Amino acid sequence: MRTFGLLGRNIDYSFSRKYFSEKFQKENIDAEYRNFDVDSIEKFPYVLRNNIISGLNVTIPYKEEIIPFLDHLDPHSREIQAVNTVKFEKDGSLCGYNTDYWGFLESLKPFLKPHHKKAIILGTGGASKAIAYALKLLEIDYQFVSRKKAAHIFSYKELNKEIFENHTLVINCTPLGTFPNTDNYPDVPVEYFSKNHLVFDLVYxxxxxxxxxxxxxxxxxxxxxxxxxxxxxxxAWEIWNS
Known part of the structure; x- marks a missing residue:
């Protein structure tokens, strides 16, 4: 039996474990999917020493911190500088990939309209890097939004009608609104949303x-x-089995 898993912190909620466990059962795949919940990335070598792993997903907060532990990065993850998938090569080396950008790209494309030329990305964490990379591939201009204003970054307080009218694609990369805190949402002027807007919330x-x-x-x-x-x-499954 092969073992796959998710590396992260406080990941009992894990989408990945449920998804892959159901996939393995449905498709009669002789494999298991485990959560490797560690409180520090420094424990990653311990996970490797004590488990025979065929493939690994990586989630918050280690998508960037895992990079120094890897031998190679594919071109996409090298540019994004965040990894969510690790392939265990036959020669024993570890190669990092990013499939977040791919999932976002392919799920967004069917809903894009010609007027979706500019986007605002709420949040500047690891997930936002993959989103920005996907938008770059789609040739959609984007601007980050954060609590603090910086170069090429709007602050939430700056958001106004004009900015919303010019940026009709809005992507939430923050965890705000996730169960059980379902009344929460990013501090944006929601009164300026319109029928021209496409809102993609990474929360599921x-x-x-x-x-x-x-x-x-x-x-x-x-x-x-x-x-x-x-x-x-x-x-990720395709990468592990290629």
Missing amino acids: NPSETRLMQLAAEKGATTLNGLRMLELQAEK
């Missing part, structure tokens, strides 16, 4: 976040992160 639990609800009330099209997660998981 609940299936409709408060941000999505408020945007939909103004006529916006809304998407959650579930399809993105499914696509990135299948891409």
Whole structure:
């Protein structure tokens, strides 16, 4: 039996373990999927020494911190500087990949309209890097939004009607609104959402976040992160077995 798993911290909620466990059962694959929940990335070598692993996913907060422990990065993860998939090569080396950008790209494309030329990305964490990379591939201009203003970064307080009218694609890369804190949402002026907006919330639990609800009330099209997660998981499986 092969072992696959997820490296992260406080990951009992893990989408990946449920998804792959169901996949293995449904497709009669002789494998198991485990959570490797560690409180420090420094314990990653211990995980490797004590387990025979065929493939690994990486989640918060180690998508960037794991890079020094890897032997190679594929071109996409090298540019993003974040890894969510590790392949164990036949020669014993570890190669990092990023399938988050792929999952986002493929789940977003069917909903894009010609007027979606500019985007704002809420949050500047590891996930936002993959989103920005995907938007770059799609030739969509983007601007980050954070609590503190910086070069090429809006602060939440700066967001106004003009910015919203010019940026009709809004992507939430923060965890705000995740169960059980479902009343929370990023501090954006929701009154400026319109039917021209496409709002992509990476949160998938609940299936409709408060941000999505408020945007939909103004006529916006809304998407959650579930399809993105499914696509990135299948891409990881493809990488592990290639």
